Amino acid sequence: MTDAALFRVVRGTPTDEELAALTVVLTAKAAGGQQPAEPPRSAWASYWARRRAPLTPGDGAWRASALPR
Template sequence: MTAPEDRTPEERRALFRVVSGDPTPEELAALTVVLAAAASGGEDPAPQPRSLWGHPAAGIRKPLQVGPGAWRAHALPR
């Protein structure tokens, strides 16, 4: 292994270098994409609160109230 001061400026600046083989430019591009994706944040997004709009219980009618004032109370929020 060479010491950092023995490397050329291009080698010090590069994210990675090919040690053996002769990859095509397409293979190097694919490797660059994979390494960049692996190095990115990778954090899971914060979970979004679930909407109760489509909850099955929303389609069920509430029981009818009986007694004095029930006709007025049916329109009041619960």
């Protein structure tokens, strides 16, 4: 097995711990392991859409329903 450099330090003097941390990050990134993206949820399935304010009948209720709360 050859000891080919995976990366090289261009500037600065990193410690052994810093190089080890960088090696772990680059190895994990190269391994992939990407999580599958969760499909977007429909607004119809939203929990908060079902938890809306109760209907309140009365004078001007239809007008007040369009006002911000």
